[in-house]
């Protein structure tokens with residue numbers, strides 16, 4: 551294998567995977583290299599540009615720690631997270647659609663009873679959330695484990711508040727025998743994704759804004775059903791049609807209805823897909 555040139559190099563690299571024991575890894579690497587090479591050829595990538603690309607990826611890695619995952623953020627703003635979610639969650643009509651997980655989920659959030667205040671001191675306008683968890687035939691799903699998490703009035707998750715030592719705006723509930731659950735919280739507000747790293751530089755350089763429309767995150771798990779990771783978006787939000795991470799589905803937009811007493815109320819029915827055997 552000598553004198554490889556710009557025309558023969560793709561085949562040479564693809565051939566180098568011949569000894570790969572895993573057919574799937576071989577397929578992934580073959581396709582990745584082919585597309586990467588095609589990209590470089592199509593744009594006639596210069597050495598200076600690729601050096602800049604390497605510097606960007608290096609900075610992205612260096613921004614990561616146990617609280618910050620800049621590569622996930624990069625995948626989110628490039629639409630790769632949502633593409634992967636969409637391809638892998640093609641559920642039957644009637645099921646609640648999935649959307650991006652995001653970086654602010656925390657395992658082991660506090661457990662709450664129905665009617666409790668999940669805000670737990672987070673700033674914002676009071677809001678009551680009532681939900682149901684059902685199957686495709688309308689059957690109530692009891693004992694589903696429901697994780698909920700959200701940003702506060704300032705557009706920050708609890709984990710973004712330095713020094714805060716307890717959960718705010720996040721918790722775990724279980725659905726009752728009728729599939730229902732309810733809790734008090736604060737109204738979720740729109741927020742910009744973190745821009746103090748290379749992804750922020752990329753958004754700025756490409757003339758994009760960092761905003762996500764207001765939403766409440768849900769992760770719902772129940773025996774016999776596929777897990778659901780989704781949001782409910784707040785109808786009327788400015789950013790619904792230009793979400794920085796491309797996560798909005800019309801079926802997930804709901805009204806946070808203003809009540810006579812100045813509070814808000816959200817009602818939402820979740821429908822889970824039966825587990826595939």
Ligand code: BEZ
Nearest residue numbers: 626650652653654743795
């Ligand atoms: C979120 O909704 O929490 C989120 C999703 C993607 C990137 C940043 C935040």
Ligand code: FE
Nearest residue numbers: 652654765767
């Ligand atoms: Fe979020």
